[in-house]
Amino acid sequence: MPDATFLDSTELVLNMGPQHPSTHGVLRVILKLDGEKVLGTDCVIGYLHRGVEKIAENRTYAQFNPYVDRMDYVAAVSNGLGYCLAVEKLLNVEAPPRAQAVRVILTELNRIASHLLWLGTHALDIGAITPVFYCLREREEALKIFEKYCGARLTTHAFRIGGLQYETYDGFEQDVRDFCKMFLPKVDEYEELLSNNRIWVARLKNVGILNGEECKEYGVTGPVLRAAGVKWDLRKAQPYSGYEKYDFEIPTRQNGDTYDRYIVRMQEMRQSARIMQQAVEGIPEGPIQGKIGKVIKPAVGEAYVSIEAPKGELGYYVVSDGSTQPYRCRVRPPSFVNLQALDRMVRGGLVADVVAVVGTLDIVLGEIDR
Amino acid sequence: MADEQKPEGSQAPPPAVGEASGPPPKPAADAAKPAVPKPPAAEAAKPAAPKPPAAAHPAPPKPPATMVATPWDSELAREIKERFGDRIVETSTYLSQNFVVTKPDAAVPLLEYLKLDADFDYLVDITSVDWPKRAERFDLVYIVYSHARNERIRIKTYIPEGYKPETAVGVHLTANWLEREVFDMFGIEFAGHPDMRRILLPEEWTGHPLRKDYNILQQDDRWVQENLGIESGQ
Numbered sequence: 001m002p003d004a005t006f007l008d009s010t011e012l013v014l015n016m017g018p019q020h021p022s023t024h025g026v027l028r029v030i031l032k033l034d035g036e037k038v039l040g041t042d043c044v045i046g047y048l049h050r051g052v053e054k055i056a057e058n059r060t061y062a063q064f065n066p067y068v069d070r071m072d073y074v075a076a077v078s079n080g081l082g083y084c085l086a087v088e089k090l091l092n093v094e095a096p097p098r099a100q101a102v103r104v105i106l107t108e109l110n111r112i113a114s115h116l117l118w119l120g121t122h123a124l125d126i127g128a129i130t131p132v133f134y135c136l137r138e139r140e141e142a143l144k145i146f147e148k149y150c151g152a153r154l155t156t157h158a159f160r161i162g163g164l165q166y167e168t169y170d171g172f173e174q175d176v177r178d179f180c181k182m183f184l185p186k187v188d189e190y191e192e193l194l195s196n197n198r199i200w201v202a203r204l205k206n207v208g209i210l211n212g213e214e215c216k217e218y219g220v221t222g223p224v225l226r227a228a229g230v231k232w233d234l235r236k237a238q239p240y241s242g243y244e245k246y247d248f249e250i251p252t253r254q255n256g257d258t259y260d261r262y263i264v265r266m267q268e269m270r271q272s273a274r275i276m277q278q279a280v281e282g283i284p285e286g287p288i289q290g291k292i293g294k295v296i297k298p299a300v301g302e303a304y305v306s307i308e309a310p311k312g313e314l315g316y317y318v319v320s321d322g323s324t325q326p327y328r329c330r331v332r333p334p335s336f337v338n339l340q341a342l343d344r345m346v347r348g349g350l351v352a353d354v355v356a357v358v359g360t361l362d363i364v365l366g367e368i369d370r
Numbered sequence: 371m372a373d374e375q376k377p378e379g380s381q382a383p384p385p386a387v388g389e390a391s392g393p394p395p396k397p398a399a400d401a402a403k404p405a406v407p408k409p410p411a412a413e414a415a416k417p418a419a420p421k422p423p424a425a426a427h428p429a430p431p432k433p434p435a436t437m438v439a440t441p442w443d444s445e446l447a448r449e450i451k452e453r454f455g456d457r458i459v460e461t462s463t464y465l466s467q468n469f470v471v472t473k474p475d476a477a478v479p480l481l482e483y484l485k486l487d488a489d490f491d492y493l494v495d496i497t498s499v500d501w502p503k504r505a506e507r508f509d510l511v512y513i514v515y516s517h518a519r520n521e522r523i524r525i526k527t528y529i530p531e532g533y534k535p536e537t538a539v540g541v542h543l544t545a546n547w548l549e550r551e552v553f554d555m556f557g558i559e560f561a562g563h564p565d566m567r568r569i570l571l572p573e574e575w576t577g578h579p580l581r582k583d584y585n586i587l588q589q590d591d592r593w594v595q596e597n598l599g600i601e602s603g604q
Contacts, residue, residue, distance in 0.1 A: 045569065045570065046568075046569065046570035046571060046572070049570045053555075053580060054579050054580055054584075057582075090465070092465060216491045216517070217542065219492060219494065220544075230517070232517055238520065299437075300435060300437050300438075301437040301439075301465065302437065302464065303464075303465050303467060304524065306494070315495060317511065317513070319499055322435065327499070330497040332494060332495040332513075336551075337544060340543075340544060340546065340547045369570055370570075
């Protein structure tokens, strides 16, 4: 055997992140490469850890409410909904019907805003510049509705335990109707740009495949699970906040690759607009805040409540010791669990595909690190 | 979080509570002695609101100091009890959410049984709760979901400090990171885990922040000084 030369392939350890534009935050992935082939990965997370769960134990139930917005900051409304529902479950109360309808509208609007930001940045990662401008243009319209409703665009703190803080503003319904009417043709426009684009298809098809069994094994939820052919959505499986009243479909695909996840999210945006259109036509009259008293003091006990956030199952496990502060507030973040499957998805693939797969997981580091 | 040493069923609701819609509470024997020694759960609580000002009002009915859970009776609960016998401490329902309390060594076998024989194929979460005053200091909580049954149950087990529970990675791959987070935050080491490292905090950090005796303002000053070159992280 001749001595090894520099032409022999050897393993290379490459550090990607934490300061890398395609990691959408501060994610560090250590890649083990053989040429361009990925042999394995190790994710280093925690750069954005703020100890949210510890903070919860030192705040009252109502005081902690704004903090949850800072976890998945592109879908703050969903975080707030999950938290409010969890504490309401502990208190054994329900928000009044009017509050529930407004909650559904704002949550779906937030799902659209979250998916739009995902689509724009994902396309940017792959190399398509145009979509991000279009996506942010439409997202702006959604954020304007949030701003008009509660004054904030990103970390909205839109909901309160027991219902809502603010009555809808004059013209809210019309704004939502206008948004849906404007938005639906735009989705077709994005699809025209991307769905049959040769580069887009070549970069996405058969990349980062995760089949249904693997998804369940890794606890993966949300669009990633649905793209693998598992028709499971908490809004249908265990409806909350009145989702059972609306007629919508759960989009699914079969291959579980990056392209399918893209298609599923595009269809989800259409379904979200459809839910909003139904909800806005029948917002019931009545109070917006249930009777929960000024001091929120649930009985000793515990509850786990989860919702279908844009990224997957977002759960809150809240333990009460009968005082005004949560004894323990565990957040089950979808991004954290989904990111764990990254290794399975990129192993054996090309290093360039890591960027595509990280993008398609739609992770938000604020939620992973909490 | 109730005192697990109490006999089974002792958590049946005291008469005054309106919660009980489930099967009738166990009569007499248990319910008739409200003067059970205060369970550690209540002591572990933060010092409750100061007493004096409350004296002006007529004393409101005191809320129960333990979780008012009702027994969970279903085919699955019976099957679990039959199969695991006295390793199951209780099967209960609270706020229509079902949970099973097991002996520490039965949690993972139960997860495996549920996955293979009862279709609970999705491990939602693993977490822990710290009750420093209790003999078995930590609640270890597993949440599992079944896509086929559309049903979610919690498995809880009480473990003392220093006890190394068996890892669930062999049953559900997703347990890997979830258990690492429990280790990071509570210092519970899982025996047989393939990669028992911290996950959110830096590797050399001292202390486990979600323990109740970890002061929220406390920080690892030494780590901050050495690695960030500043006096303190605040």
